[in-house]
Amino acid sequence: MSLFAYDFMQRALLGVLITGLAAPALGIYLVQRRMALIGDGIGHVALTGVGLGLLTSRSPVITAVVVSALGAVAVELIRERGKASGDIALALLFYGGISGGVFLVALAAGKTNANLMAYLFGSPLTTSREDLVVMAVLGGVVLAVTLLLRPWLFAICQDEEYARVAGLPVRALNLLLAVTTAVTVTVAMRAVGLLLVSAMMVVPVAAAQLVTRGFRATMHLAMVLGVAAAAVGIWIAAEYDTAPGATIVLVAIAAFSVLATGAAVWRTARRRAGAVGVDGEAEPPEVVLQP
Amino acid sequence: MSTVVELRDGVVAYGDRPVLRGVDLTVHAGEVVAILGANGSGKSTLIRAILGLVPLLAGTLSLFGVSRRGRELRGQWRRIGYVPQRLGAGSGVPATVAEVVSIGRLARRGLLRPAVAADRAAVATALASVGLADRATAPVGTLSGGQQQRTLIARALAAEPELLVLDEPTAGVDALSQSAFADALRAFVAGGGTVLLVAHELGLLQPLVTRAVVIHDGTIAHDGPVPAPAGHHADPHHDHVHPHAPHDPPGIWTGR
Numbered sequence: 001m002s003l004f005a006y007d008f009m010q011r012a013l014l015g016v017l018i019t020g021l022a023a024p025a026l027g028i029y030l031v032q033r034r035m036a037l038i039g040d041g042i043g044h045v046a047l048t049g050v051g052l053g054l055l056t057s058r059s060p061v062i063t064a065v066v067v068s069a070l071g072a073v074a075v076e077l078i079r080e081r082g083k084a085s086g087d088i089a090l091a092l093l094f095y096g097g098i099s100g101g102v103f104l105v106a107l108a109a110g111k112t113n114a115n116l117m118a119y120l121f122g123s124p125l126t127t128s129r130e131d132l133v134v135m136a137v138l139g140g141v142v143l144a145v146t147l148l149l150r151p152w153l154f155a156i157c158q159d160e161e162y163a164r165v166a167g168l169p170v171r172a173l174n175l176l177l178a179v180t181t182a183v184t185v186t187v188a189m190r191a192v193g194l195l196l197v198s199a200m201m202v203v204p205v206a207a208a209q210l211v212t213r214g215f216r217a218t219m220h221l222a223m224v225l226g227v228a229a230a231a232v233g234i235w236i237a238a239e240y241d242t243a244p245g246a247t248i249v250l251v252a253i254a255a256f257s258v259l260a261t262g263a264a265v266w267r268t269a270r271r272r273a274g275a276v277g278v279d280g281e282a283e284p285p286e287v288v289l290q291p
Numbered sequence: 292m293s294t295v296v297e298l299r300d301g302v303v304a305y306g307d308r309p310v311l312r313g314v315d316l317t318v319h320a321g322e323v324v325a326i327l328g329a330n331g332s333g334k335s336t337l338i339r340a341i342l343g344l345v346p347l348l349a350g351t352l353s354l355f356g357v358s359r360r361g362r363e364l365r366g367q368w369r370r371i372g373y374v375p376q377r378l379g380a381g382s383g384v385p386a387t388v389a390e391v392v393s394i395g396r397l398a399r400r401g402l403l404r405p406a407v408a409a410d411r412a413a414v415a416t417a418l419a420s421v422g423l424a425d426r427a428t429a430p431v432g433t434l435s436g437g438q439q440q441r442t443l444i445a446r447a448l449a450a451e452p453e454l455l456v457l458d459e460p461t462a463g464v465d466a467l468s469q470s471a472f473a474d475a476l477r478a479f480v481a482g483g484g485t486v487l488l489v490a491h492e493l494g495l496l497q498p499l500v501t502r503a504v505v506i507h508d509g510t511i512a513h514d515g516p517v518p519a520p521a522g523h524h525a526d527p528h529h530d531h532v533h534p535h536a537p538h539d540p541p542g543i544w545t546g547r
Contacts, residue, residue: 036383
């Protein structure tokens with residue numbers, strides 16, 4: 001633990017903790033909509049933003065936020081149309097994003113490919129003080145949106161048509177969710193990298209919902225798991241000199257496996273014990289034909 | 292008697308295919324109107340047009356006497372409780388019955404306003420009225436089809452609407468849920484509510500219905516008392532089979 005006495009380790013720890021907290025808070029809405037992989041696509045688009053930033057010597061984080069937000073809004077507009085060709089449009093956007101990023105980073109003379117790797121797979125140990133401030137501010141924005149607007153975002157992700165009939169500002173909320181997804185991607189970029197961003201949005205949620213019954217409980221447990229995976233992962237990475245981003249994600253997946261096994265064992269044990277819980281109640285038949 | 296819904300010459304088309312061709316429908320306060328018709332007759336499209344979920348190509352629509360299109364009409368939507376056929380697609384994450392029903396309150400709660408005691412009371416009352424008070428903390432995914440349907444009705448009732456719009460509320464619903472549902476609807480009507488429902492068959496709801504509108508091929512074929520079942524449908528023992536709709540569960544016919 002002595003490593004955490006160093007400034008760079010403290011910044012690394014703070015950075016991944018912010019990511020571990022913010023990514024699942026946003027990811028739960030994507031999972032609810034069954035769009036769990038959208039974060040991955042937005043991550044691809046963000047790489048073009050990184051390339052633009054490196055090429056023009058601006059902060060890659062800021063350009064990544066702008067470009068990925070534009071990409072996220074485009075994704076939302078494609079989703080809203082619900083066209084069959086939407087699948088292809090998303091593929092064009094995502095692969096255009098990642099190849100545009102690689103292309104621009106290569107154009108940025110004097111910058112080595114080490115930079116590209118840092119953005120693709122994360123590099124929390126090189127988090128600067130300025131990086132950390134940007135991450136804290138953006139992470140705060142993500143938490144404010146996802147926690148304060150939870151009932152409304154839950155409503156549009158649960159049943160968009162009902163929300164529309166109820167007069168909720170569905171379109172504005174959808175666009176806000178899209179832009180917040182882009183911001184989350186950028187926050188997580190330093191910690192786990194653009195290729196693993198989606199994992200931190202999805203895996204803690206997938207693990208939490210194995211043992212929860214409600215949406216709010218799932219959200220809170222997913223945030224706890226995200227923070228725990230980030231802390232344990234960065235500690236392992238520091239102790240054993242492993243790749244930090246990948247280690248954090250592997251820890252989250254390990255948590256998922258443990259919970260999945262635990263839940264299965266618990267269910268089997270309950271069945272063996274003959275305990276019939278509320279969920280095990282005999283349900284009335286769906287259809288009764290009356291004589 | 293005030294007018295709740297007034298549709299004049301409503302025309303709706305999906306692409307080039309006309310679904311509703313010049314439909315007039317007026318619903319007055321306190322009425323329970325059932326829209327009947329075969330699959331594909333346009334009955335669901337009619338209520339979707341009234342709810343603003345599909346655009347009107349021609350014709351005028353007014354809700355609660357407000358006839359302008361756009362934002363002014365949107366203000367009237369919160370006076371409507373909508374009960375869709377089934378739970379939305381957003382079931383990737385577990386949600387409790389109470390959480391889903393609470394969505395109904397959002398129409399009355401301003402954006403970013405915290406839930407107050409009145410919101411929680413309305414949710415509890417709505418759950419009790421459909422007989423699901425003891426299932427409030429159960430995940431909706433574990434409920435039977437009928438209980439999920441009652442959850443959706445409770446969500447609509449939680450908004451304390453003046454008009455309930457229901458899309459096939461009794462399709463594939465068990466008898467226990469049907470009677471709980473009929474009780475909830477009866478209480479809503481007794482409290483001065485208006486109901487517009489689409490149904491394949493009325494079942495236990497039949498005694499509640501004050502007027503039936505039959506849609507055939509995109510036009511209104513009948514508007515008046517509930518028509519008596521004709522032909523083999525009149526036989527209370529008839530086996531209800533829809534060869535054109537293999538996925539439709541058999542309906543319930545109480546033949547009253």
